[in-house]
Ligand SMILES: NC(=O)c1ccc[n+]([C@@H]2O[C@H](COP(=O)([O-])OP(=O)(O)OC[C@H]3O[C@@H](n4cnc5c(N)ncnc54)[C@H](O)[C@@H]3O)[C@@H](O)[C@H]2O)c1
């Protein structure tokens with residue numbers, strides 16, 4: 064056991080950072096024995112020193128990032144956002160410090176630049192907390208499965224939206240109320256639109272796909288739909304049809320042998336109640352990985368929250384500090400292939416189309432003809448009468464797997480037809 068401390072600089076003592084600071088203090092003896100040297104917090108970077116921070120030694124607070132980086136062996140970035148986080152991480156790497164971050168927005172937008180800088184400087188850059196919070200998913204995908212051929216990743220990787228949809232389903236909570244509760248519980252991003260509009264899940268999907276497929280997946284190539292359009296009626300209809308609505312991240316290699324390209328998408332989906340993902344509640348996450356040799360793998364745990372996330376951050380801190388105290392280096396950059404990242408139009412899914420229609424003869428036949436016209440095969444049709452005297456009915460049509468482009472053509476035809484009063488929802492059906 065070395066007596067020379069490994070010096071830790073913390074940037075951003077917020078929901079996650081404050082728990083990291085707390086656990087570094089409370090667990091200092093255990094962490095020291097695991098690292099092989101004591102860990103010493105040499106400073107905490109804050110925006111405004113004047114604002115009191117419960118549980119933090121005021122003597123550690125600083126707004127001088129450069130001075131703090133200069134005395135650190137490990138920089139822990141938990142501020143979020145692109146800047147000044149990116150500049151601080153690049154300065155830390157240039158100064159020879161190891162870096163731990165949970166910043167998926169930054170890694171999805173600028174990951175290659177940061178990974179390559181860390182490689183060139185021969186320093187560690189770890190980010191287990193960036194995807195699925197406390198769940199160890201980055202190490203398995205980045206290291207444990209590096210010798211396998213990952214075909215597909217399907218999962219719930221945003222805790223806020225899972226909490227919101229779960230509250231709407233289990234307790235009939237209003238969407239806005241559920242979002243506010245997720246914010247109060249510390250699940251949501253500083254701007255919760257990052258969660259509910261799917262940006263956070265898309266960032267995580269891009270990071271996971273890049274590591275799993277050894278292909279660069281730019282954030283802009285990820286198809287993204289959020290949950291803000293999901294209504295109580297959609298939730299009720301899902302329940303009626305034996306499904307639950309989840310925001311899913313789906314990354315897959317396509318074509319023969321998976322060498323046709325890579326497809327990465329984030330969108331709400333109907334998940335059958337029989338699928339394990341239907342039982343992921345609250346801010347929990349779950350990720351299924353399908354690999355050639357390993358087969359099917361499932362990872363499950365708390366995807367958000369200050370303390371669960373701090374667990375993942377501290378695991379990375381121990382890894383980096385251990386390398387500093389005893390030598391060694393974390394995983395280096397992979398060799399990246401050049402498969403194309405395909406647009407959503409190249410994917411296919413099963414769909415549920417829910418619509419309000421005039422309750423009169425020939426409507427169903429006309430609608431069926433439009434699906435047939437585009438080659439979209441109907442699996443089931445459920446019709447419910449509209450209110451007394453409305454002359455309307457509700458149709459829920461589940462299709463067999465169909466190319467996105469064919470379903471888009473059907474929707475265009477339905478929208479311009481007098482056989483349809485209103486298209487209420489279009490949801491992909493996943494997990495069957
Ligand atoms: N909250 C979670 O459950 C969770 C889980 C996984 C990953 N993350 C990620 O961890 C990071 C932090 O998330 P959080 O929930 O703790 O956020 P937060 O908003 O609670 O905390 C951010 C902290 O950084 C400080 N900060 C922000 N911008 C700053 C700036 N320009 N200069 C100085 N200080 C600044 C804030 O004052 C605050 O103390 C984000 O990248 C987030 O995406 C959060």
Ligand SMILES: N[C@@H](CCO)C(=O)O
Nearest residue numbers: 221222223250251252
């Ligand atoms: N806001 C994010 C935090 C965890 O990354 C979520 O809800 O999943």
Ligand code: NA
Nearest residue numbers: 191194196198
């Ligand atoms: Na994680």
